[in-house]
Amino acid sequence: MVFSSLIFLYAFLPLCIIATRLVRTVKAQNLILLAFSLLFYAWGEPVWVFLMIGTALGAWLISLFIDRCRSKAAARNWLILAVVFCLSSLVVFKYSGFIFATINDLIGTSLPEHTFSLPIGISFYTFQILTYVIDLYRGETKVQKKFYNFLLYASLFPQLIAGPIVRYSDIDEQISERRVSFEETAQGIGRFLAGLAKKVLIANHAAEIVTLTLDSTRFASLDGLEAWIGILAYSIQIYFDFSGYSDMAIGLGHMFGFRLKENFKHPYVARSVTDFWRRWHISLSTFFRDYVYIPLGGNRLGLKRQILNMFIVWSLTGLWHGAAWNFVLWGIYFFVLLAMEKLFLLRWLEKLPAIFGHVYTWMSFILGWVFFKMESMSDIGTLLQRMFQVRSDFVTNRGVVLLQNHIVFIVIAFVFAMPLLPWLRSKKPVQRLMKDLKSKEPLFGISSSIAYLAILFFCTMSLVASGFNPFLYFRF
Structure with a gap:
């Protein structure tokens, strides 16, 4: 279920x-x-x-x-x-x-x-x-x-x-x-519905783009633009699918009196790969830190031993995700980046304007999703070739049409991946507005209920139309 x-x-x-x-x-x-x-x-x-x-x-x-x-x-x-x-x-x-x-x-x-x-x-x-x-x-x-x-x-x-x-x-x-209070139950319902919307309204739509590109029968003949659109869509799908599940899990926990820890903290705003992995699937990163990396010696030993420990951890992290060489390669890929950051790259990034760190991190995780998504070495090579080989057919009419059909969704999805709500809540005018709304308890409660019902309605309509839609991480 x-x-x-x-x-x-x-x-x-x-x-x-x-x-x-x-x-x-x-x-x-x-x-x-x-x-x-x-x-x-x-x-x-x-x-x-x-x-x-x-x-x-x-x-x-x-x-x-x-x-x-x-x-x-x-x-x-x-x-x-x-x-x-x-x-x-x-x-x-x-x-x-x-x-x-x-x-x-x-x-x-x-x-x-x-x-x-x-x-x-x-x-x-x-x-x-x-x-x-x-x-x-x-x-x-x-x-x-x-x-x-x-x-x-x-x-x-x-x-x-x-x-x-x-x-x-x-x-x-x-x-x-x-003890489960009414307020905690309401908070749980809101968090659950937010996660449901992430999954049904965003991740599932991104999955349709992935199906048209990376999972299509004409994958080998994709042009460069189609390849980039496909991997960007997969970046959207996997984030909103998995973070949506985590939101639903945390919300359900509140409904029954359990307080589960956060599993995502807006990873797509990270300025380094090290920062990215402090924000993505936090519970798994914490597990490997506490039960593998630290018992192996952690940061207490010399630099060479630290790098070896990191290699072991990230090889195991890749294997945890799946029994296939693409996952091993994915783990080693991130080990190389994290080792470079530990040795010198992180110090360089800290001296540069923030935009350089963001671009580097975005490119790093997008390339990482290539190894994660494609199941064979040949498919990984084909996709990377399509993405980076400059040819006369890098952009074709197919790619342009695909971009025109989905550019608005892709932009909106990445905007929603940003920490907009925490940013808004930090603004004093918004804080005053929320305080005024909460003081009018019946009105605030009614408006919240209407918003919840609207989200549930649109998600239900989407589910009725789409049928079965499993979460990506179910296979791990």
Whole structure:
């Protein structure tokens, strides 16, 4: 089930809200949320819900042994078992075919290249479960002795499929005790609808442009202008698709009393690649920093070791996104840029006018999306050739027509990717206007409700017309 579906909007979510409001105790609310979360996950392929429950159960049982250990060495052994146990299913279902294919290519063997259908959200919930057992071993969180509460943490439907990756220590008190006010529910509805609009009204339209260009049967014959329009559209699609999902997840969390951390902070205004990755998919960057980079030595060791640690982190980051060489190349591409910035480039950028940093960063992530989007080395080479090879047919009538049809949308979409609302809220006239509106409580409430209903109406009409529209990050 996806957030941007009619069954979720008009059946699942209302029923879940009503059911949790009809009971008074947090325990009853947790059990209801757990039941709805398992139903949410099992909606498409019910069999994979047992894999998730099994992974959570195994990790939870091991966590009980870690908590009882009197020596650090014994606890470390249980931790290793937990990590191997959790990662084993991820390796089998996501990476086994890639591993065997790579071995066959390297040494000429004929190992069977079994490919499994990828359990949805497995990368997210596996990492989330790992944060719990690792933090417990480190003494940074308390053991959860009730399995249904731990399973709720692992399967909570607002962030189950595509994050943000939530550390148990950030949410354990909210699982045990929380209250949901009317104001928080209203705030959650607003945030959810903002994310829904991002996904349905912007990301889905950008996906149509991507289909016309990068996913079309005539991809190999695109002119240069069409190639640039296609990759710009993909830059729009992936940002509004993923940040829209994160907004919906955070909004849903508010509706049920959970405060999930921000996962995006307007990454397209970054002035360096380092800054970009502090703003994009923050929970994943934080995971690799806290659980891979720092344990490897982080910035405490010499510069050569820091660069090596960065290479390991970004190779793993690429592989986390997918078992394919284009994702490995994507990770190494960003490693090279980040290493250059660490060595010298960041100091250069700080001395230049801000516009140079913005242009450099824009070009960097746009090129990065080429590696991320195109699944084969030949397609990556073809797209880069179309984008940068100066030829007489770089601009054709097809490209001009495509630009005329979509230039307004592309410009508006990139404008909406900017931090307009925070900028407006910082202006005193806007602050005074909002204060005056809020003082007129009935009018403000009615106008907000009308705005919410309008967004829901337009999104519903778009969903009815377009049909199924999965999120891009579901496949990770």
